[in-house]
Amino acid sequence: MAENQTPGLVCAHHHLYSALARGMPAPPKTPTNFIEILQQIWWRLDTALDANTIEWSAKLGALEALERGCTAIVDHHESPNAIEGALSIIADACAEVGVRVNASYGVTDRHGPEGAAAGLAENDRFLSEGGRGMVGLHASFTCEPDTIAAAAEMAAKHGVGVHVHVAEGQEDSWQMLSGHTTDDWWLVHGVYLPDDHGLLGTMIHNPRSNMNNSVDYARPQRFANPIGLGTDGIGADMLDEFRVAFVRAREYNVETTPDDVWAWFEPGWALMPEARTDIVSWSYSPMDPWRLAYSPGVSPTKVEIDGKVVFENGTTTYVDAAEVRAKAAEAAQELFKKLEATP
Numbered sequence: 001m002a003e004n005q006t007p008g009l010v011c012a013h014h015h016l017y018s019a020l021a022r023g024m025p026a027p028p029k030t031p032t033n034f035i036e037i038l039q040q041i042w043w044r045l046d047t048a049l050d051a052n053t054i055e056w057s058a059k060l061g062a063l064e065a066l067e068r069g070c071t072a073i074v075d076h077h078e079s080p081n082a083i084e085g086a087l088s089i090i091a092d093a094c095a096e097v098g099v100r101v102n103a104s105y106g107v108t109d110r111h112g113p114e115g116a117a118a119g120l121a122e123n124d125r126f127l128s129e130g131g132r133g134m135v136g137l138h139a140s141f142t143c144e145p146d147t148i149a150a151a152a153e154m155a156a157k158h159g160v161g162v163h164v165h166v167a168e169g170q171e172d173s174w175q176m177l178s179g180h181t182t183d184d185w186w187l188v189h190g191v192y193l194p195d196d197h198g199l200l201g202t203m204i205h206n207p208r209s210n211m212n213n214s215v216d217y218a219r220p221q222r223f224a225n226p227i228g229l230g231t232d233g234i235g236a237d238m239l240d241e242f243r244v245a246f247v248r249a250r251e252y253n254v255e256t257t258p259d260d261v262w263a264w265f266e267p268g269w270a271l272m273p274e275a276r277t278d279i280v281s282w283s284y285s286p287m288d289p290w291r292l293a294y295s296p297g298v299s300p301t302k303v304e305i306d307g308k309v310v311f312e313n314g315t316t317t318y319v320d321a322a323e324v325r326a327k328a329a330e331a332a333q334e335l336f337k338k339l340e341a342t343p
């Protein structure tokens with residue numbers, strides 16, 4: 001690999017469905033804490049999603065990932081009124097753009113036992129049909145113990161981990177996960193976990209999202225778990241997330257090095273090893289973490305996935321980026337209309 005190149009970057013926790021949320025109408029009530037952000041923003045948005053908006057949000061999110069040198073996405077999806085088939089829509093949308101994806105449906109009991117069963121069934125269907133993914137759980141505080149046990153069992157059956165939000169807010173009763181986790185679980189956030197929580201799996205750190213939600217700093221380096229890096233749905237510009245992660249870690253502990261934070265890409269590459277063979281050429285050389293930590297604005301000039309050029313000369317090669325943006329903007333208008341009608 002040349003000095004101006006890196007492997008394909010991996011976003012270890014994304015919500016592609018959030019791609020159309022930008023510009024959404026203001027909620028009926030302004031949220032004042034993390035739970036209200038979920039209630040007023042995300043839990044209203046996810047109920048308004050349908051097959052069309054899932055498809056265009058995924059295409060737009062995948063396109064934006066590629067444009068920033070991210071070739072693999074670990075997605076966590078929820079659309080309570082359009083569950084069946086949702087993961088295949090996302091996988092197909094990403095394939096059309098050329099981006100690798102690991103998909104999971106975030107099972108929850110927020111919509112009763114039928115909702116939880118439908119979510120579990122969607123994970124099972126997708127994985128049984130050969131889809132690449134994990135079994136998703138929203139978070140233990142919105143799940144019944146039986147649902148958590150069922151997800152753990154299903155994941156073990158398919159030989160994959162469970163992708164779950166953990167202790168993002170103080171209200172999250174993460175203790176319910178104890179005894180279920182294994183090394184292949186994907187534990188997202190961990191902000192309010194004690195250092196000796198005993199959960200197994202990779203801890204996925206999303207520094208920009210945590211700051212945006214005004215939750216505390218997760219201090220991921222205190223955990224024995226491997227640490228991965230995600231955006232939690234705020235795009236997939238992983239070089240940018242790396243810089244944010246670095247400066248936030250540095251604010252907490254000035255001895256943190258760029259190499260320490262660059263190592264947080266490793267779990268994503270371990271989960272999606274083909275991304276290591278993807279080649280991203282950048283506008284900067286050499287692509288050394290110590291330089292990149294202090295170099296905003298570095299951009300890809302060419303992206304090759306699986307030996308094929310998917311981005312070059314400022315645009316994608318598989319899809320017409322302008323057309324994807326135009327169709328996604330139309331879908332966003334539909335979504336906004338539905339949201340305006342959502343209490």
Ligand SMILES: [Zn+2]
Nearest residue numbers: 076165188232
């Ligand atoms: Zn998330």
